[in-house]
Amino acid sequence: MAINSIDSSKRTRLVPQNFIDGEHSYTTISEILAGVVLNPKPPTVWFVATGLGFCVLNVMLLAVTYLVLTGTGVWGNNQPTAWAWDIVNFVWWIGIGHAGTLISAILLLMRQSWRNSINRFAEAMTIFAVMCAGLYPLLHTGRPWLDYWLFPYANTLGMWPQTRSPLEWDVFAVSTYFTISLLFWFLGLIPDIATLRDRSQHPLVKCIYGLASMGWIGSAKHWFRYEQAYNILAGISAPLVLSVHTIVSFDFAVGIVPGWHTTIFPPYFVAGAVFAGFAMVLTFGLPLRSVYPQIKDFITEKHLDWMAKILLATGLIVFYGYILEMFYGWYSGNTYELALVYNRLFGPYKWFYYALIFCNGIFPQLCWVPQLRRNVPFLFVLSIIVGIGMWLERFVIIPMSLTRDFLTSSWGYYAPTEWDWALFIGTMGFFVFLLFMFIKVLPIINIFEMRDLLMKNHHQFGHGHDGHENSEEAH
Amino acid sequence: MAHVADESPKLFGIVAEFDDPDVLIEAATKTRVAGYRKFDAYSPMPVHGLAEAMHFEDVRIPWMAFFGGITGCCLGLGFQTWIALIDYPMNVGGKPLFTWPQFIPITFEATVLVTGLTTFVSQFALNGLPKPYNPMFNAKNFDRASQDRFFLCIETRDPKFDEASVTEFLQGLGALDVSEVPA
Structure with a gap:
């Protein structure tokens, strides 16, 4: 008993803060969060954003249709740059997705209860971002209707995919990542869908939510197994998310192109992914807070502050990666690696490199100032700049190395075409459209985990009835 | 409690409604100690300590x-x-x-x-999911089990089940309301 009380006091010490602002009860939490979905009249901004997303989504459909009808030649890719925006954007999108898994799985395992209010929405981002990402390699195969060839299936040709290739690893990594993220997301949604089922008035709406809730009744026995399953999924998602971006980085690191063949790639890609992903959580989370002011009690300034701190930390790791890349180039003494360092600094794409250093290395340092970490307009600008910076990082890695490799005769210059732009901007529309549709249909904040947080707050801060004041000073 | 006994002959169990998770844990403990076995608690979020109180484990x-x-x-x-x-x-x-x-x-x-x-x-x-129909949905106020209320139901298949004594027992647990659940 004595040991127990000491242990629990240490644990509460780790999270000494209350992550719910204002006075809330289980009733108000359910009302506010389900109300965002069940409100028959969404705010005007919702219509504007969804409409805009839908229009831009059509640009994507146009770009895909034209590409499929014509061929990948419509892109700017050509020798020596066989990989260009398609893979830049693939890596960028998949990196954005990673914050969702980090927030929902890794922070869950670390008992970071502040994640409860941002995980749902970040997980949705993960799924939509992976959808956008997956589109690029699938289209880049040139004949997307034969993409099932990527999977090992018994075929009349008697052939199998080459499982020694990082590109084949990608197929498995990304498809597993998408599947597991979807399962994890859906599992997390079930109790909340049950809340929506019980709160909705319209019989058809009730019926749809009723079917989707799988008949969830909140039985203690069900919760027990549910939490087991949820934690196991979190436990496997954590190494999964690390493996996905590691494997994505293998696409480059296993190759011998100058600037790609380094061991720093896996950790530096993973950190970059989290960096970009948290930036995207802020890019969408901040406008959401102003469109739905009622959720400000749940996504508080403390959350913004902590997210900014994570941005700063992962940004520093990424910056360290940039410095090490330069160091490796110099220290290797290899002519081609040295030439790459020179080209980054003084080559045809040097401004991209300088912009990258500014966006990811210099600008995020402002997060050291505590007032700025809670300043919404600043954070929004920061998140956009980091998003651009992470895109530049992939651009610097990919076309910059490919256009300046071993033989001067095979040097070249890469520029995107209008169809590269159309597809890239189109996927953004796709992402925005899906995200806003999600906001209208499913709760953006995990309702049952907010109730759980409230219960913990009651125990911790004594709003409830049982006196745990003795755990204040136990050591 | 007033409206007991003259309904349909089919009864799934007797349910008690609470507004606090800690009271629910206490109630579950008392129910188990009293010797009831076929009962379940319902809550809008996972209540830690509830499964332990019910002596429920599944690995x-x-x-x-x-x-x-x-x-x-x-x-x-x-x-x-x-x-x-x-x-x-x-x-x-x-x-x-x-x-x-x-x-x-x-x-x-x-x-x-x-x-x-x-x-x-x-x-x-x-x-046992998906299960579109569950007798618990018939329980009074049960749509709040996914929102802000906590329930404990002793089922008729419990060997010790007796409508009058179970109702009285549940009322003694500090419930807001005790009612029967038609099957």
């Missing part, structure tokens, strides 16, 4: 996940080995066919995939 999901993982791992590694060594051997510069380090990424992904699918499916299977 099948972690084990299923574990064996799912082993299966995925064997499938992943075995399939790649079979392709590389037996069905489609390819001589790449005289290098060995069994290049196991290069099989690790897909083996890992297969492990995760099968573990995840097993966990997901077994959660539903063991919980």
Whole structure:
């Protein structure tokens, strides 16, 4: 008993803060969060954003249709740059997705209860971002209707995919990542869908939510197994998310192109992914807070502050990666690696490199100032700049190395075409459209985990009835 | 409690409604101590300590996940080995066919995939979901079990079940309301 009380006091010490602002009860939490979905009249901004997303989504459909009808030649890719925006954007999108898994799985395992209010929405981002990402390699195969060839299936040709290739690893990594993220997301949604089922008035709406809730009744026995399953999924998602971006980085690191063949790639890609992903959580989370002011009690300034701190930390790791890349180039003494360092600094794409250093290395340092970490307009600008910076990082890695490799005769210059732009901007529309549709249909904040947080707050801060004041000073 | 006994003959159980998770834990403990076995508690979020109070334990999901993982791992590694060594051997510069380090990424992904699918499916299977109809939905006020209220239901299949005594017992637990659940 004595040991127990000491242990629990240490644990509460780790999270000494209350992550719910204002006075809330289980009733108000359910009302506010389900109300965002069940409100028959969404705010005007919702219509504007969804409409805009839908229009831009059509640009994507146009770009895909034209590409499929014509061929990948419509892109700017050509020798020596066989990989260009398609893979830049693939890596960028998949990196954005990673914050969702980090927030929902890794922070869950670390008992970071502040994640409860941002995980749902970040997980949705993960799924939509992976959808956008997956589109690029699938289209880049040139004949997307034969993409099932990527999977090992018994075929009349008697052939199998080459499982020694990082590109084949990608197929498995990304498809597993998408599947597991979807399962994890859906599992997390079930109790909340049950809340929506019980709160909705319209019989058809009730019926749809009723079917989707799988008949969830909140039985203690069900919760027990549910939490087991949820934690196991979190436990496997954590190494999964690390493996996905590691494997994505293998696409480059296993190759011998100058600037790609380094061991720093896996950790530096993973950190970059989290960096970009948290930036995207802020890019969408901040406008959401102003469109739905009622959720400000749940996504508080403390959350913004902590997210900014994570941005700063992962940004520093990424910056360290940039410095090490330069160091490796110099220290290797290899002519081609040295030439790459020179080209980054003084080559045809040097401004991209300088912009990258500014966006990811210099600008995020402002997060050291505590007032700025809670300043919404600043954070929004920061998140956009980091998003651009992470895109530049992939651009610097990919076309910059490919256009300046071993033989001067095979040097070249890469520029995107209008169809590269159309597809890239189109996927953004796709992402925005899906995200806003999600906001209208499913709760953006995990309702049952907010109730759980409230219960913990009651125990911790004594709003409830049982006196745990003795755990204040136990050591 | 006033409206007991003259309804349909089919009864699923007697339910008590609470507004606090800690009271629910206490009630579950008392119910178990009183000797009831076929009862369940319902809450809008996982209440830690409730399963313990009910003496409920089930370790099948972690084990299923574990064996799912082993299966995925064997499938992943075995399939790649079979392709590389037996069905489609390819001589790449005289290098060995069994290049196991290069099989690790897909083996890992297969492990995760099968573990995840097993966990997901077994959660539903063991919980008996999806189940569109559940007698508990007939319970009074039960739509709040997914929002802000906590319920404890002693079912008729409990050997000790007796309508009058169960009702009286539940009323003694500090419930807001006690009512019957038609099956």
